[in-house]
Amino acid sequence: xxxxxxxxxxxxxxxxxxxxxHGYRAKAGMGHHWISIRSVFEIIGKSAKNYVSYFxxxxxxxxxxxxxCAGRISHSEVEELLxxxxxxxxx
Numbered sequence: 001x002x003x004x005x006x007x008x009x010x011x012x013x014x015x016x017x018x019x020x021x022h023g024y025r026a027k028a029g030m031g032h033h034w035i036s037i038r039s040v041f042e043i044i045g046k047s048a049k050n051y052v053s054y055f056x057x058x059x060x061x062x063x064x065x066x067x068x069c070a071g072r073i074s075h076s077e078v079e080e081l082l083x084x085x086x087x088x089x090x091x
Contacts, residue, residue, distance in 0.1 A: 004073045007081045008062045011055050014088050015040050033059055054084060 015036040019025060022043050026035040037059060041052040058081055065073050 004078045005062050007085055008058050010085050012036060018043055
């Protein structure tokens, strides 16, 4: 679902902002989305565990939908991701 991919891109940008704010950058290439998300845990610590876990599962869903089998993301999953991204932006 295209909406999921676009909202996930916003979540990825949040991770990138955290990296840049701390003087880091994930090099482009294979695995850089995972590195960007995982690095939030390394920078922020245990309080980011749920963030990292949730957005990593979204990353995997987006990959599966984009590359393997389209149509596996439900409307409710899109709405949930949007809520999570809005929550993270607000904090």
